[in-house]
Amino acid sequence: MTHLVYINQYDDEIEKLRSGQKTMVITCGLCRKPSRQHIQIGDIIVFAEKQSDKTVLRGEAVVQQVFVSGKLSKEESQNLVESYNDKLLLTTEQKKRYKHKQFLVLVSISNFQELYMQLKNGFDTTSNSTWIPINDINSIKI
Secondary structure, eight states: OEEEEEOOGGGTHHHHHHHTOOOEEEEEESSSOOOGGGSOTTOEEEEEEEETTEEEEEEEEEEEEEEEOOOOOHHHHHHHHHHTHHHHOOOHHHHHHHTTOSEEEEEEEEEEEEEEEEBOTTOOOOOSOSEEEESOGGGTBO
């Protein structure tokens, strides 16, 4: 499966991925445990940035490992994020976003390859989700 993951163009995440410094991404669930079945070893993660009036695919990588936490306290989630921040390379603002989450999923990635492709018109980029499973990535590329 392919997963479309939105990243912030202002946090230099593409540069961190390109340089090989960032080797892990994070997602979460506030009220329910995320299913590990949704993210599998060997899946592809495609990184997308919203740029003014369009969404651009900026890179892709392969899932190497998936860690799904049990239910976490605020302190435990904060400690987990801090303990992996050498691979996540989160900004202070990004850390704040995850420090109170009850469930976290950490995904190790490899083989990052840079892309620059615009998404097709009509693909729903208004979703609040920053992590969207896609059956066929070619169906949304221009």
